Amino acid sequence: MKTRAVRLYGKNDLRIEEFELPAIKDSEILAKIVTNSVCMSDHKAAEQGADHKRIPSNVAENPIMLGHEFCGEIVEVGKKWADSFKSGDRFSIQPALNYKGTLDAPGYSYQYIGGDATYIVIPNEVMELDCLLKYEGDAFFLGSLAEPVSCIVGTYHAMYHTTGGSYVHKMGIAEGGNVAILAGVGPMGLGAIDYGLHCDRKPGLMVVTDIDEARLSRAAELYPIEEAAKQGVTLVYLNTKDLDDPVVKLKELSGGHGYDDVFVMAPVRPLVEQADAILAKDGCLNFFAGPNRTDFSAMLNFYNVHYGSTHIVGTSGGNTDDMKESLQMMEKGLINPAAMITHIGGLDAVPETVIKLPSIPGGKKLMYTHIDLPLTAIVDFEEVGKKDPLFAKLAEIVARHGGLWNLEAEKYLLENAPKRETN
Structure with missing residues (x-):
């Protein structure tokens, strides 16, 4: 042949x-x-x-x-x-x-x-x-x-949260919790929205950010907030480009709770640090985007790691x-x-x-x-x-x-x- x-x-x-x-x-x-x-x-x-x-x-x-x-x-x-x-x-x-x-x-x-x-x-x-x-x-x-979709599925499954008083980790996003998808209207971000709205373990709030209004508008056409509401999810699209302090706005949208699960969809240091800043107690940050640079790094608030039980996971592909x-x-x-x-x-x-x-x-x-x-x-x-x-x-x-x-x-x-x- x-x-x-x-x-x-x-x-x-x-x-x-x-x-x-x-x-x-x-x-x-x-x-x-x-x-x-x-x-x-x-x-x-x-x-x-x-x-x-x-x-x-x-x-x-x-x-x-x-x-x-x-x-x-x-x-x-x-x-x-x-x-x-x-x-x-x-x-x-x-x-x-x-x-x-x-x-x-x-x-x-x-x-x-x-x-x-x-x-x-x-x-x-x-x-x-x-x-x-x-x-x-x-x-x-x-x-x-x-x-590529399996990479997104694996990302959701890799999230984890602690169990008070024990060392048992609960795998997956916090059901009914707050999810933020940062830089979330690229091709993989769109997949993350789609899966998050239709999987068997949904968030209560999903905030999707980007700095491109045209791409945000397209995402809103594909996954309307009205359709998300039918799935029991409050969906918010947020352009952070002209915000003086995106962290303040994101926390406001979360009702002051912060975000139980945050997906970082672009390897950009300020974005990683923004994700860290909006984590709720016991919040999980998933660094999804693979950087080209082997020395890529960002600041992490270790006070919150210690007292707020915040944590990080990285996924590269699905199983x-x-x-x-x-x-x-x-x-x-x-x-x-x-x-x-x-x-x-x-x-x-x-x-x-x-x-x-x-x-x-x-x-x-x-x-x-x-x-x-x-x-x-x-x-x-x-x-x-x-x-x-x-x-x-x-x-x-x-x-x-x-x-x-x-x-x-x-x-x-x-x-x-x-x-x-x-x-």
Whole structure:
């Protein structure tokens, strides 16, 4: 079976290549990729090359397939797994294998499995570790978003609070408590709002901050305060840009109690210190955003740590249970992370997108690997459609769905976009 894939050879050395996959072993599975979403972690991997902790040192001689947020269909199953999987099954994957204590992961460490490809070989350890996850949903793009959504699910589950008089920690956000999501209207912040409003352990108050009024307004359209109220949550969007003292306003909104759970969605020192300042007694601060700088630091009020029992947790990715929860909630229509997606493209657009990702505005860039298509922002569909009938139709479909990428648009794209198959 031939595949066409984006392979990493070294720092920012990404090549689209066509080559023959090895025949699968009895313990392996052959699969077709349909979608892969680009992640900032892909950019870091490309930028660092062999210096990245997950990238093999011999990557120049044995290039790896890039991409770890993918969804597709199983093509052929080795006999070891014939009772568990079958041809035609849709799947997503948990890339954080933690296999034998290593950091090896699909999309970083393997020659024949990564999301930016047409076909892949799934190695035995993925199934052994229960990291090949069946997906019963209709939209492939939602399966691709299971991994980033699982990071949000894991963040909520990682929060913890103390139990007076004992040393037992209660895991999860404080049910019915106050939650603040700072810098919370980026793609992951939107996912955090969506999950917080629809999970089985909701806050009573959710305050979402940012300094961009347009992005705050868009978030309010996607997740209206009226809809949040139906879920039993008081939702407040707050632009802190022109506030003399955001901490004072945030405390006022909390009724003077402070916030039981605070999520910091951007690696900005003043934001971390703001989060620390608004914590309630026994409040938990989650530093969600991963910084590039290894020496990133911020001030912490240790008086409150000692007397107020405030504490910090950091999460980097979700586990397999978090991914399963993400998939199940999407399959049931409880959450819709389509708001994360701002661009679509084909396999040919991957290398440039990955390398230039920090300078490309918007949220998730979703790639359809059997199609060659320039990276195109959803908001530009109508303009591009003046010259390209494919995008004219996509613009119509997206407009019917509140400006969001959706199943109807995906089906139309897969049926009508020019295919680029392997020879």
